[in-house]
Amino acid sequence: MMPYRTLTWSILLVVTCALSSCSSDQFDEENYGVKYADECEVCKIVSMEITALLAESAHKHEVLETGYSVEKSRTKTKYTQSELRLLETMEAVCERLLTYSVHKERQDWTRFARGTSETFRTLEGLVEKGVKVDIGIPQELWHKPSAEVSYLRTQCEVLIEDHEDKIETWYFKKQESESLEDYLCRQRVLKAKDRSCLDILPAQVKDESKASRQKKKRKKEQKTEL
Template sequence: MNFLIISIVFFLLESYYSDDPNRLPTKCETCKYLTNEIAESLLSHNSPELIETGYNFDERLDKKKAKKYQDSEIRLIEVIEEVCERILQYNVHAERSGSLRYSKGESQTMNTLKNLKNRGCDQTVELYEEEIENWYKNERNNITLTEYLCERIILKNDDKSCLSEKFVENKEEEKKKSKKKETKKSDKNDL
């Protein structure tokens, strides 16, 4: 009985929030931020180290190979496993429009956009995992992941306008950030 009540409450909440365009991301926005996070994560997982592959339990078949970590499938797997957690750092800023209403950090209008992961990230990663792998193995030096996955595959026949939106901070936000930086510097100097 409790499960039924909880399910109904979640259904009603989901129905309420799914009608509000400021709450849930579009297909374009989900793709845009997913590919941005994968690209950023690949940059941070950019070690020049070599990894050894080809280990086997049977020493006769043990043919170790050295491979650059940058080109390894392990790197891509690590990035994909953590990308949806990184997406949860985004918040909705209802005072902004389009895809710009999502950004990392503290939101002026609400705490977090938890539905972003549930509504799009995991499903998108799972659904397009082979395409992401293909881009990583064959196309990453030729085209961005956003162009490859969003423009050519996911949004091929859909609205792509959010992909070209760029965020420009207003002067109030810039002042707040510079004040925070000054405060942090003075706090460090006081120590």
Template sequence: MHKTKHFAQAWLLLFMFVVHFEIIQSDDKGEGGLDDPHRDPSLCEVCKYLATELKGRLDETGKTHDVIETGYGFDEKKKKKEYKKTELRLIEALNDPHVCEKILEYNVHAERKGSLRFAKGRSQTMETLHNLVDKGVNVELGIPYDMWDTPSAGVAEMHRKCFKIVEDFEESIEEWYWNHQEKDLTTYLCANQVLRKDDQECLSEKFGGEKKSKKAKQSERKSTKASSNTETGKSKGDNGQHDHAREKKQEL
């Protein structure tokens, strides 16, 4: 029991050292360097996630079979039209609330490469730290706990640039909506209009599922080993009691 407790404490110290080392290492590589997961988002990354969020909203409303009536005045005959083919659907997808507000739901996942570092949900590191706090461990990151999940500077910058793309290419988005929905929005808007030909690499980066870092796998193996040792100790103790009982029975 004491060995398991000491092991857990040692693992915690090791984990905190690794987190601190990663932060220092990231700073040493230089702000904005290609290996820095906290570098400013590229235009490619901003457009990629803008298109992702807009497609997501349109996919949701495209499944409805609602019909709306258009026309004004008592004498004018109302026209019925499918909601998914109306201008109202596009306006709501873009502005109700603004599609760029969805960008604030993203976080930087430092364990991922390229544009994949931007994703919704907590990173592996932050999830582990939150779990430690939930278990009563005192974790100090230099910022208040209630600010741990606030958008990072990179996400805030992506949020700002997203508004700029929508403003500058609103007509292109409308053209796609009315006449080219059979084409992929990311290709139509980002690859063909917003981005230079030499700045489209991020568009081909696909997420293939969460992969645990080497350090996380090592920690899991150590935890499993410690748990296994504890169970083995209990098992030996149980066997000893059974053996003693059998000896008593034979004596009788």
């Protein structure tokens, strides 16, 4: 049972938050460490996943036949250029986000990513060594979708519903010349002040860029020595 003082303090926090009209994400972040995806993160991640899903289906060579008139020949369309492919992609993308985890050791949008976070890898390592670990969550639930990931999935559904026409226009007319991130997020969904996450590279890309710069620097130093 929760101690009386702790229970009283929790109730006080809820009441204070309600009276001051503070947002639920502020309350969750301050008191439970829950930080929900902002609009930029949602748009960026959804754009990435739609692009990835389309890339996965790009190898399909099926030809679809449409039309029901007995007087006219049925229209043939390549699957990769079809509306069906787009619809299947948009139906699958939000559910796909449930495979994400929150990597709390990261501070930018890359905190949402697949794979076990460094924090949970450390905890699992302790458990394997026989250390008793109690974080208030049963171990069997450690890898279930967190509140942040569930919220990300919900916001994905909202984004798809609100901007389905824009995604469709990009798919049929712009995907060869523009990325979905630029077309949808940078140009149509996000305000200028909310686009900061679009310019942040994933940690892996940063590491590769850093390694490349260091390699060039070493080569330059070697030439200088010669």
